[in-house]
Amino acid sequence: MSKKIVVLGAGTAGTIVSNNLRRHLPADWEITVIDRDDNHVYQPGLLFVPFGIQKSSTLTKSRKKYITAGINFVIDEITHIDPDKKQVKTRNHQFDYDFLVISTGCRINPEENDGMMDAWGKNVFTFYYLEMADMLRQKLNEFQGGKIVMNIAEMPIKCPVAPIEFVFLADWYTKSKGIRNKTEIELVTPLPGAFTKPKATAVFTEAAKQKNIKITPGFELNRVDGKEKFIESVQGDKVNYDLLVTVPTTSGDPVITNSKMDDGLGFVPTHHNTLKALKHDGVYVIGDATNVPTSKAGSVAHYEADVVVFNIMAEIYGAKPEEIFDGHSTCFIVYSKGSSSLIDFNYKIEPLPGKFPMPKLGPFTLLKETKMNWYGKLGFEALYWNVLLAGKHLGAPPTLVMAGKEVG
Template structure:
């Protein structure tokens, strides 16, 4: 009996467990998945929780409800990976041996990377919304907040779901309008990028939306420290932005177990072949989702597309067949723009988001890079798809793992995504 070990039972790990439990011969292979937490969070829901669109119970489920019954689940923390001897040591000293390893340990916020970020104002006037606790605490703050300068800030790239900070800005604009206090709130969007987004066409479109909604963009801001006493953020070139309420996206880093194991880069992301999803350094190790260093967006849709391709490559590896270099960096994201509307963007390693129709080239019904209500309902409906299809290892009809170019107004190509 050989052992396949999956580290992490979040979105990517859960999808892989469900895909592989259906494909692999469980008479020859034992599948084990390890995670220290009992709850599975729907992280896209953290965007809606602060605005009371979702309730707390809408954004989590019991982890075991989405893991297949024919695999082993170990709910323990991981101490270290020893890839040279094919072993993983858990926090309680338990040793798990493997023949194949899939790393799906995700990424997490690291506010301690910026001087002062976790100071006296943390979760008082300085909040994140990339964690359940941060999102919930921000909701409580917004319910009674009387207005002032709201600063939405990105520390550095890459981050999980690169469009989420923009969505937060758009939803905040709508939220304060609905509360009849938009005139009491100045919204600033502070980013290390030179525009609203990483891709030129989308950046221009989203930048115009920020201006239309009266949201002030502060580009090229590389934060050096957060001054809690004076409530301001300061850049390395000594620019300052004051705030009454700061909503920050801290540095995103891979799990600390990757650093302890000596398997990651400076941000603890695992070097990974961007087309096969095989570890760059260890033949029998594969990496998926936010844990990788591949130049694709760290988003649930990317993990979903990766899972379909990685499943085939795992099966090919077991059979001794060459791996397919099929992952093209495909990302597909709804962008909430407020007032019951949303955009949709679809791109990959070489093709930036452009206008067009999706998923059917001629008719859509969803429009790319265009606000409408259909896209908004698609965004809200994705929660059902997430729980009932993706986490159970089912594909979404008509949406392929590789990006389709039909139906898109392709103007510029050969752009490397971040």
């Protein structure tokens, strides 16, 4: 065996898994991680940029700085994957592998939503990438009242709680500017409610009601009319807006589709529990690039990395990959500047009330807004750069822990 591992993408998942692999594998295993640029963006911070809580200039750091010594970091565009020949092509190179880890994430495609690009940056904005989050900050700064509509074009999206957090923060922001009484806020979503899980949806719906935020569920976006300022659903329902904030149609990276490894939406069909690609030997998938039915979130990527590393090592030593991953996801949900909730769930267990991570002690409280959760959300950034990206475990298993959760 040539002993080569290639990791595609050095975002959250690719960086964590590469560093974790380097720590566990003997030095004669060569690890190469490839990304198109050297700019690692702390994406959870994008939520705060439109509201002036965080400056966009603080969110980007060099990827190199977070990739451990002993890993080859290549800056290049990945152009093709050949899982039969076990080869990856980039614009300038070709790489052979024994194991491949796909961590190419996902991307928004506003050009796929009818009419959206006509009003892009005029009355339609997103906060899902840096430049646009900054433009939205300027737009909100000038905003003197009217109707703000937050729309999810279709599922799946990255970080499914971010749109709820956006409307909650819009409520806080317009209140603090003294224009809440002149502002309507509406969340328009294709989901049956505010979130993917019914119990958490009930809690978020109540919070939205308290904040006088309207939720319109079951809305499948057909087109945006930026001139007349409305969105129209496939069923012909219309919602007017003055400012549209969107999460456009999301897909995996085109290299997945171009390599014919996708599920029709650009994601790689992945075993839900081993995280091995369903159709290709020697290939694991991690982070937003998978099609596993849990949130596309950095916390998920962190939990998945332990499983991918374990299973690659199992295969190296001649064992079968284990069905370990349970869809575990942990997300803060910001309610306003200074207050946040927290959810912890997996494929089967819905978000439950209780304490996290330590039973009884917390310090964080599940499914409830607290100031301590807000400090957790703020503190998460330092944890991300200094601990999580290094692929460290925090002493917890990658799967959901029931201790501390209130059942029934």
